Amino acid sequence: MKILLTNDDGIGAPGLYALYQEMVKHGDVTVVAPDSEKSAVGHAITLSDPLRVTDFMKNEKFFGYAVNGTPADCVKLAYWALNIKPDIIISGINLGANTGVNILYSGTVSAATEGIFLKLPAIAISLTTFQSPDFSVAAKFAARLAKTVVKNGLPEGTLLNVNVPAVKEEEIKGVQITKQGRALYQEKFDKRIDPHNKVYYWLTGTKVELEMDDDVDDRAVLNNKISITPVHFDLTNHKFLKELNSWEIEL
Amino acid sequence: MKILLTNDDGIGAPGLYALYQEMVKHGDVTVVAPDSEKSAVGHAITLSDPLRVTDFMKNEKFFGYAVNGTPADCVKLAYWALNIKPDIIISGINLGANTGVNILYSGTVSAATEGIFLKLPAIAISLTTFQSPDFSVAAKFAARLAKTVVKNGLPEGTLLNVNVPAVKEEEIKGVQITKQGRALYQEKFDKRIDPHNKVYYWLTGTKVELEMDDDVDDRAVLNNKISITPVHFDLTNHKFLKELNSWEIEL
Numbered sequence: 001m002k003i004l005l006t007n008d009d010g011i012g013a014p015g016l017y018a019l020y021q022e023m024v025k026h027g028d029v030t031v032v033a034p035d036s037e038k039s040a041v042g043h044a045i046t047l048s049d050p051l052r053v054t055d056f057m058k059n060e061k062f063f064g065y066a067v068n069g070t071p072a073d074c075v076k077l078a079y080w081a082l083n084i085k086p087d088i089i090i091s092g093i094n095l096g097a098n099t100g101v102n103i104l105y106s107g108t109v110s111a112a113t114e115g116i117f118l119k120l121p122a123i124a125i126s127l128t129t130f131q132s133p134d135f136s137v138a139a140k141f142a143a144r145l146a147k148t149v150v151k152n153g154l155p156e157g158t159l160l161n162v163n164v165p166a167v168k169e170e171e172i173k174g175v176q177i178t179k180q181g182r183a184l185y186q187e188k189f190d191k192r193i194d195p196h197n198k199v200y201y202w203l204t205g206t207k208v209e210l211e212m213d214d215d216v217d218d219r220a221v222l223n224n225k226i227s228i229t230p231v232h233f234d235l236t237n238h239k240f241l242k243e244l245n246s247w248e249i250e251l
Numbered sequence: 252m253k254i255l256l257t258n259d260d261g262i263g264a265p266g267l268y269a270l271y272q273e274m275v276k277h278g279d280v281t282v283v284a285p286d287s288e289k290s291a292v293g294h295a296i297t298l299s300d301p302l303r304v305t306d307f308m309k310n311e312k313f314f315g316y317a318v319n320g321t322p323a324d325c326v327k328l329a330y331w332a333l334n335i336k337p338d339i340i341i342s343g344i345n346l347g348a349n350t351g352v353n354i355l356y357s358g359t360v361s362a363a364t365e366g367i368f369l370k371l372p373a374i375a376i377s378l379t380t381f382q383s384p385d386f387s388v389a390a391k392f393a394a395r396l397a398k399t400v401v402k403n404g405l406p407e408g409t410l411l412n413v414n415v416p417a418v419k420e421e422e423i424k425g426v427q428i429t430k431q432g433r434a435l436y437q438e439k440f441d442k443r444i445d446p447h448n449k450v451y452y453w454l455t456g457t458k459v460e461l462e463m464d465d466d467v468d469d470r471a472v473l474n475n476k477i478s479i480t481p482v483h484f485d486l487t488n489h490k491f492l493k494e495l496n497s498w499e500i501e502l
Contacts, residue, residue, distance in 0.1 A: 045293070183409075203327065231497055235480075244428045
């Protein structure tokens with residue numbers, strides 16, 4: 001199994017290293033990842049700047065290719081410029097959940113989305129904590145799931161978005177196939193004054209749960225289950241399309 | 252009608268100004284836009300840096316608020332920090348088409364997507380050319396469509412993505428409600444050597460049409476029609492979800 005690994009926390013992130021250490025037991029691994037943190041970059045790509053690739057060393061050995069771009073750039077560049085043609089792309093292990101609307105902001109998921117465009121199976125995997133993470137459960141699960149995905153294949157245009165609860169292995173209550181939640185953020189901007197007496201703003205937000213269905217990504221994680229959401233990007237609202245045709249829209 | 256305008260080409264872009272000049276005839280307009288070009292930023296938001304807002308002048312008069320962030324930042328900040336509560340958000344007029352998979356990379360569309368999260372109707376509008384653009388047809392159409400949208404409303408979670416062909420007004424053959432196309436890019440990286448003898452890469456790509464259906468966004472534009480696609484972000488592949496439940500996924 002030829003495996004391409006990437007992430008959005010940057011090539012030096014512990015979550016990527018944990019994933020790497022597990023995946024090398026199962027196949028031929030190449031790492032192509034951003035040279036610095038690129039969280040919440042959404043599906044950004046770099047058009048107006050040149051991209052550079054540098055060898056990234058870990059414990060004095062070659063670990064992977066660092067790119068001065070976004071997660072989506074990394075996958076494109078790996079495939080088209082570095083000629084890496086993997087059987088599967090795995091993006092992660094992200095520090096922090098990628099559930100609900102966060103999927104849209106997520107660099108981790110965007111890298112997996114590039115897999116869709118390349119018609120390659122792809123998994124995005126996140127550990128739902130920001131504190132003292134232990135990536136081992138998520139890494140082992142990623143390896144098992146990757147094998148299943150390569151064996152079964154995924155429908156065209158679909159990736160798997162995995163969120164692993166940040167609890168001990170024995171506390172995990174199973175795997176649940178889920179829907180993307182629709183929780184929204186009650187957002188706020190902290191208005192502050194800088195040392196030069198100028199105003200600046202800092203985004204904060206609190207998630208507001210909208211649904212209590214058990215088959216939603218956030219809920220599964222709260223119930224200590226590993227959440228797997230099949231994600232696709234068929235963005236047309238087909239139902240409303242019919243209604244829209246009945247609108248009188250003047251040229 | 253209270254209107255919030257933004258874009259991804261930056262607050263100084265001619266497409267935004269053309270839209271502004273038209274919209275002020277129809278309502279109370281506020282402009283909150285990136286202080287520089289933010290194309291292809293996808294749904295990026297700024298979490299690790301402070302955001303600043305500065306007054307942007309045009310012809311020695313206040314034109315709008317410039318933000319050192321992404322289009323999505325602009326909408327969030329306008330709503331939550333500047334307390335702008337519009338009846339509609341219009342993002343554009345973008346220089347260049349936002350059709351097919353480009354919707355995912357588009358900062359223009361991402362600003363309209365923030366409207367969804369705020370439960371506000373939103374329109375993303377693009378002119379399908381990069382050369383000597385005349386935004387007047389698109390601006391007038393945006394104004395008419397905005398009125399219809401405010402009157403009729405949009406279903407929750409849905410925005411309208413509009414692409415206007417870059418032809419003379421009399422050559423436009425009408426309005427077509429369309430699906431998002433699935434054309435893919437045959438991508439390439441130009442490998443170059445910089446003056447310091449180091450390698451760099453530059454992304455290029457050619458769109459490969461996959462479908463010839465007339466009801467697809469790209470096709471409508473090629474047929475000189477204004478394309479309107481109802482876009483939503485229900486990213487769950489519900490059909491495959493059932494099948495995935497039958498997979499044996501070991502914990």
